[in-house]
Amino acid sequence: MYDFEYHKPKSVADAVAALKKASDGKFMAGGMTLIPTLKQRLAQPSDVIDLGAIGDLRGIKVDGNTVTIGAMTKHAEVAASAEVAKAIPALAKLAANIGDGQVRNRGTIGGSVANSDPAADYPAAVLALGATITTNERKIAADDFFKGLFETALKEGEIITSISFPTATKAAYMKFPNPASRYAMVGVFVAQTASGPRVAVTGAGACAFRVKEMEDALAKNWSPDAVAGVKVPADGLNGDIHGSPEYRAHLVTVMAKRAVAAAG
């Protein structure tokens, strides 16, 4: 990788200040995407601002019907949290299957959501549960957050501080991993929320997206059969050596069906 200036601020304010000073700075959360990217010389930031020392950004709180997870909370911590497992078991289970054990020990929820990797798992949960993303500047609704391939509503200098997930009466996530990378080739999160069923898909498109037809079908009849007949169009879905857009479109239905079955 190219060399850079390294900063390890103790507060969000210091982190933002460091970024502003840098000519082309980059925040680093767990580094599970950034460091491999730097190693491949695919990015050349002037400064890397490590958020790892900001204690405020870590921790899990359950308050009534809301699970709030600090942005720098690691996947392994979410996976092992008894509170999360009780409030939204599907979320704990999702976290327990992100990447591999070592990635879960370093990777963070904030980093994953901020990066909006098309094959990341968390975005599906954020979108399906209708989570709220809290930054140092504002609160952003999940539906307004994911904008495209590695693109989010975050502005320059904006740091996710926490993500709040409303609990759901039923929820489950089913992932079909890419056989090689083990990232989600298709992941479907279904949730029966206070505002009705929500279905979010990751891995298949440029970023996580909802499937309205499935949600409508589930609103009428919460059962695997309800989504079995809903096909998402292959047009615009990702295609690579592991799966054509058609195959991914098919998997969306299969995973949705299985997720609904798992959610009960």
Place this chain on the structure above:
Amino acid sequence: MAKIGDRIKRTEDRRFLTGAGRYVDDLQLARCTHAYFLRSPHAHARIKSIDVAAAKAAPGVVEIFTGKDVADSKVGSLICGWVVKDKHGQPHKAPAHPAIALDTVRYVGDTVAMVIAETYAQAKDAAEQIAVDYEVLPASIDPVKTLDAGASQVHADVPGNLCYDWELGEKAKVDAAFATAAHVTKLDLVNNRLIPNAMEPRAAAAEYDRGTGNYTLYTTSQNPHVARLVLSAFVLGIPEHKLRVVAPDVGGGFGSKIFIYADETLVVWAAGKIQRAIKWTAERGESFMTDAHGRDHVTHAELAMDKDGKFLAFKVDTIANLGAYLSTFATAVPTYLYATLLAGQYTTPLIYCNVRAAFTNTAPVDAYRGAGRPEATYLVESIVSKAASEMKIDAAELRRRNFIAPDAFPYQTPVALTYDSGNYAPILDQAMQLADYAGAAGRKATAKASGKLRGVGICSYIEACGIAPSAVVGSLGAGVGLWESAELRFNPTGNLQILTGSHSHGQSHETTFAQIVSDKLGIPMDQIEVVHGDTSQVPFGMGTYGSRSLPVGGSAIMKAADKIIAKGKTIAAHLMEASEADIVFEDGTFKVAGTDKAVPLGQAVFAAYVPHNYPSDKLEPGMDENAFYDPSNFTYPSGTQICEVEIDPDTGVVDIVNFVAVDDFGNIVNPMIVEGQVHGGIAQGVGQALLENAVYDKESGQLLSGSYMDYCMPRADNLPSFKLGYQVTPCPHNPLGVKGCGEAGAIAAPAAVMNAVRDALAQVGAQDRIEMPATPRAVWEAIHAQ
């Protein structure tokens, strides 16, 4: 004392488990510089110009070499060590293979420049400053299309991109037999291209001693003496005695570390040029691009049978992709290691095979675990199962009807080999029992009721290990002999070094070789050290590949041990004042038969080094014997694997629910180690069948599966635990009666898995629409193709 057959724990484990192994990249040479190779981003391009001035001025840069520097220095072309003659008696086409491309790059990864700097990061930083002006040329990527008229030419001096058009067998007789057949089964098959992926990337570190003019090259080699010979005699011209090649701990090879690549060639050459030590270790991405790949065949085959399913004749037409240049043994793999195996375990009386070897703008292709034999086995065992299905004969039964009978050995096949031994039916029986073959139909029905597709697949393979004898391989075009060396060097205090020309990079020689000597000479394991991998320490040896180490290298050790015993007998007879004819050697002791007189081996050794009371009229002092062993034939391991799969038709995921392997490796020295070799081989075979695929973009020639993000390595959760069994027919022509076990798993597993997949897919009529790897996508598409 260790005995042959004991499950002895490994000697080498302690260092590996405590982080004390010494791999090439672990070496810290004094004042060491670091090399980075700038590689071609294009599959085929002309280098119009190359400007290194800015890079040379970059921080830390010591030197930069381009193709012109290498050519000016009279560095020879990298060589192919096996000359195959085509069907007209003409030698194969061997285009020049410069270590650094001179004016044309021919695959993505071809070397363009060598940057040497104080640190690796500096070398890599500087390489970005090299300005190369490429004129991109059309690329030939597909091995079939590259042979078409009008295809882009990979080498100007190889018309039609054809390296050779080769044949084995009598075509006219085969055609005549087909005319009489009751049934002909036809099959088109692709043997997918693989990337070896030893976990330790290739590496080289070299230093030059100005005082003596000696070079030392530490490198990831399976055969350091062969590397030295090639570098000395053909490429660099450094006299053999001035070049020491050391292959220390090597983290897996699987064939990919047999070959002599541009990288280590340049590292040792440049160390002399800059008169400083240089180290280079491949990044995984470079390994993907530049390690010699494996397999990559496109084949049409036909099997003729009589009405009872007896095989009458077999004909095969194969196109083999050799990549952009000939790797060290590339030409032998799709010919003498492939067509010669097409008889399998069967009495097929007539076989004809035609092989056209093609150049493409892809990485060179060479031997990878099994080398030719997996390709042959996949073909034979796929067509046999297809024939069974077409003839409505059970797949096991059809095989049984055609097995070579146990009393037919030695058995001359129609494809040049003489099988020395074997007994195939009991192996099949045992495998069927372990796999509960009889219950497969019931399990299939149960699975179907829950929406899953189950299938069972058989592969009965034949192997040929320890390729030999030298005179025969020489007559077929090999540039080397294929014997092995050993030396047993006793020290005066009675402990022993075994010096072997074999090289261990996972095969456990330090344990197995010590075990056979401990058994033979009655010396405790901890008094034996196995030395390998250093041309300055061990006698000239041929190295490790083709499952040859124990049958060939082990046999050399046994021969040397016999010489030790013979010499010891003379010494013991002298010490005991007995007739040599009355001396017997048992449990490490020379005894006078029928008396209680005895001289332990250690005492004879001591007498040899301190010869105060010694038969000096008959013997030289010392106890140090060497031997070279040139086998009289290959060995022929055989076995049957049975795989059972369950397919989820909704996703296309293939789950291996049971895997059985029963092998005949002849005598077994250490069952624990043999089992480990079989496990690893099966995993690689399953990888080929279900997961692994080297994919180039057919237009641009970019490697699309160039990292673990896209090249699917078998992981623990892709595999079941395996059930293994053994049958033993000892090899009749080597002293240990052993046959070799390193490749069998990888040779047999692809057909076992794919026959199971096809059996499962037959329930939905998709059995002929699937090729390796049967990935979820491929299976799903096969099921849903109209």
Place this chain on the structure above:
Amino acid sequence: MTMSVSMSVNGKTVSGNVEARTLLVQFLRENLGLTGTHVGCDTSQCGACVVHVDGISVKSCTLLAVQADGAKVTTIEGLAKSAEQLHPMQEAFRENHGLQCGFCTPGMVMSAIDLVKRHNYEVTEEIVRHGLEGNICRCTGYHNIVKAIVAGASAMKAAGV
């Protein structure tokens, strides 16, 4: 940018000057000579580089040395109590022939120990197979690695480590 780092490695305090871009694995191998930790890929997948940072398994190829400043690092070299007494997991790999070429082994052992602890010393074949997602071995077919880890879990529990 050159920075000074200081950390505890295998119980010893060490320090050094590194570029910000230096990975922890480079610091361990090149600065400290702890070459037991290996690099087998460049995409953070093979797991040959796994070490423990503050008791948790991480891929040292995906962590900057400066990120580990002040941390407690354990590498494969720091596991065995003495040359004679291997860690129970190391011993289990030896007993079960869980290694061949040895290159992936340090990462496998370090991952295995963390996996076993995370599952409170109770692991099944299935847990182990799934838990090794981040470690690639090309030699063993995993069969004996899985056996070794299941056995090593019991041995760790018995030994109280």
